[in-house]
Amino acid sequence: MGIGIVYRVGRKVLGVLATVARSERALMAEVLAPRQGNAVLRRQVARVRHEPTERAWFAALSASGCASQRVCTRSTGAPRRSHIDIYVWRHPMAADLEQGTARAAQGMHFDASLDCWVVDGYAEAVAVMREPALEIPLLPLPAAHLADSEQATLTPLWKQAMDTPLYSSGKAHRRLRAQLRGPFTHDAVDRWRPTIRRVADAAIDACTPCGKLEVIEDVAGPLLRQVMAEVVGIPQDRRAEFDLLANASMDAGKLATPQWSSAVLVEAARAVEQLGDLVHDLLGRADELPTGSVLARAAARRGADGGLSESELATNVRSLYTSGVYTTVFLVASAAYLLFCDEDVLREARRDDTVIRGVVHETLRYACPAVETNIRRATRDISIGMQTIRRGQFVRTAVLYANRDPQRFDAPDLFDHRRPSQGPSLAYGVGPHVCLGNHLATAVAEEVLRALAQPRRDVRLDTPHPTFHRRAAIPVMWGPDRVHLKLGPN
Incomplete structure (x- = not known):
């Protein structure tokens, strides 16, 4: 004791x-x-x-770990271009970036202090993400820091991650993506857009009487919970229960943080079991499932060769829901801030809402919500550019740096919503592990910004201005803590 x-x-x-x-x-x-x-x-x-x-x-x-944030202003003192300092970890480029100065692209190098390859060049990052011999391994549990009873409870939950596309490879990976991708294609997402916009409008209108809102708490969070529940297939009357269980199951990820305890683990394990029961119950009520959702499609294919088991469905429905909510929220918040902190861009967007698409896509590059991709390990010797990664070596890809590689992007530290295409952002990854929900996440951000930028709402940036942080609960994610907006007349 x-x-x-x-x-x-x-x-x-x-x-x-x-x-x-x-x-x-x-x-x-x-x-x-x-x-x-x-x-x-x-x-x-x-x-x-x-x-x-x-x-x-x-x-x-x-x-x-956090990133500092400062706003460049005009002589009038009004916010104009946001300069957001990148902060990933301390390696040779960090000092230059913290001072906002230009950097020379290194592409990739082996960092002895980290005992791994660090990739921060755009071309090298693309090559790493596309290389099938670089697997994404599942972190084993740190058994030395767990009681026997904790390890026995946590091990089955940990191993369930192998049933998700992220930690699978080869045929297993292709099978999972084929079974899950239906609601996330371009065409499917276009069908979700009216629902997204309707929910966004309702959330903003609910805040109109008080004349202010906070993007994450009042709009993005509630909208994403509702939209992701619809997409994975949770009927309206079970959504509150599902959200509670999904959040409790996520708490297993608090291992080695101050929030960890045996009680948290017990609740997470119970939540996972109850989520399995809930999915089993819903599959027996196929006519009540949202049309086109993950569960509705699975119910229609039930018993077919190659279909997902109930256990796989429960794991992936939970994973898709939580990742969709807790990662996309930072994209929405960052894009909202970058739109409303620049009066010129905001005026453009109010005249022509197609400008919003450029704002969101540039946000994905300039203020990429992903600090880095999942760590990879070489299953054999491979060559990337002029470097050789040996079997068993690890690779960390700093997406924030790669998305500002001066070898790929002109004036990479300038936010330019009209930037001509110089390659897609790496925020969603590329290659076999590209984010399954990338079209949906982009659509959510675009529809929320279109709703906020409506001239009739006269939305403006309010104080306090946000600070961009790495998230303690999801350390690979990065974004603003809060984005405050005013509604109505000045």
Whole structure:
């Protein structure tokens, strides 16, 4: 008990130090996250010891890493172009980026301190994402930091990730994507757009009487929960229950953070079991499922060769819902901020709502919600450009940097919604693991911004202005904490 108290106190102290003091010691803690990830992954190929202090530093990191944000202004002091500093981890480019200066593209290099390849060039990132010999391995559980009972409970939940497209490969991967992609194609998403716009309009109108709204809490969050429930196939009368269970199941990901406890694990395991029961029940009520949804399509193919089992369906419905809600929300918030912080762009969008498409696509490049892609491991020796990645080595792809590669993009640190196409953003990835919901996420952001930019609503940016952070709960994601807007007449 005494050791536990000392550990908890020490972890909180580390968290405060890492958050408040941007010292070299705190910066070194930030380096430990990739290093810890590599060390844990290496358990799959070699035994590695993990000291309790590593977990404490990792917890401190989860509560810290953030990106500073500042707004360039005109002489009048009105917000104009937003300059958002990139902050991923401390490697040789970080100092230049934090000062907003130009950088020379390195493309990729092996970082001995991180014990992995770091990819930050656009062309190299594309090659990495398309390379089938670079697998996305599932992190094994840090058994040394779990009680036997915790490990026994958590292991089955952890292994369910292998039933999702992200952690599968080859035939298994292609089978999962083929069974799940139906509601996420271009044509299917176009059919969802009227629903998205209707929900967005209703959420904004509900805030009109008070004259203000916060994009994440009042619009993006509620809209995404409703739209994603519709897309995966949850009937209206079961959505509150499903959302509660999906959120509880996600709490298993709090391992090694200050929010972790045995009670959290018990609730997560119970939620996963109840979600399985809920999906089983819904498949027996096929006529009540939303048309065109994941579950409706699965119910229609029930019993066919190659179809998903109920367990696979439950895992993927939960995964699609939570990832759709908790990643897209940062895209919507970032795009809203970049639209409303520039009066010229906002005037254009109010005259011509096709401008919104350019704003969203440039947001995906300039303020990419993904800090990095999932870590990859080479299953054999491969060559990327002039470099050779050896079998068993790990690769981390810094998407935020790659999306501002001066070798690919002109004036990469300038937000330009009319930028001519110089290659797609890497926010959704490319290759076999490209985000399944990329068309839907883009459509949600576009429809929300179109609704907000309607001249009759006279929406304007309000204070306090947002700060862009890495998210403690989802460390690979990055975005504004809040975006406040005013509605109605000045």
